[in-house]
Amino acid sequence: MADEALFLLLHGEMVAGLYRAAEQGEGENGRCTTKLESMGFRVGQGLIERFTKDTARFKDELDIMKFICKDFWTTVFKKQIDNLRTNHQGIYVLQDNKFRLLIQMSAGKQYLEHAPKYLAFTCGLIRGGLSNLGIKSIVTAEVSSMPACKFQVMIQKM
């Protein structure tokens, strides 16, 4: 669907626009990542509600993470997460080998320092989705070689 192009462009513009405003002295650099993450959080909350309207109740945490890796990721990014690892003690690592938002940037180490900016929104998306499914978490991302990236989810016991 042509919607993907719209979302990709809008996301790119958001990142660029926020960082441009920061360079002009309207805020420190770190706050841009926070702003992007909080936008992703809001979107994630809304999206997960619309998405899980008709699905069955989840059995446990692992079930929820598998849902995020398969159905949620497929709807948002048109593919599944390639690898899910966990230590069964509340830490999950989601690995995506061809992350949609990074594909058009580079295929290797070029522009590696800019990659985190483009992952902040998605971290918020995951955190927001989990939050509305009843899980409080902290989500971080790391990139070692584009377009593969890893999202680390740390479940917070409430």
Added chain:
Amino acid sequence: MSRSPGRKQENHKISRELFVLTYGALVAQLCKDYEKDEDVNACLDRMGYSIGIRLIDDFLARSAVKKCRSYSETADMIAQVAFKMYLGVTPSVSCSSASGNEFSLILDKNPLVDFVEELPAERASLCYCNLLCGVIRGALEMVHLAAEVSFLQDRLKGDAVTEIGITFLRKPEDRKHRR
């Protein structure tokens, strides 16, 4: 796990909702960052312009349409092909000037405001969908058509319909294809 046939349409709907929700979060963030409505509108227009100059490539690649030979064909193309492709709605086009360079697109259903009930009182002059104006302006500029695009009516502000006005700025040149 059996999938119901309606699942694919739901997924399309959800990826459109992703865009709408992201846009809403963006507008909310901009409202927090800027106090004046004009600043938010200008920022949205700028962002829309940057998106439009890139979106036109995607549009032309997907639709493979022929070159438009007049302003009214261009306006029809925007309404019937582009809007349908990206937002799933088809606004109606009307020409609002005798010289043939002012058009308006009337949207009775605007997907961008699906989740918006009303503008907050202190943001009365916010053009929520100003991104669209920037996108159209940017896309037209990349095909060498200068235009001014703005919202003439906005349902969120109490008007009956949402109307986008496109004014092409240069007179159409008569091209004589003579060899």
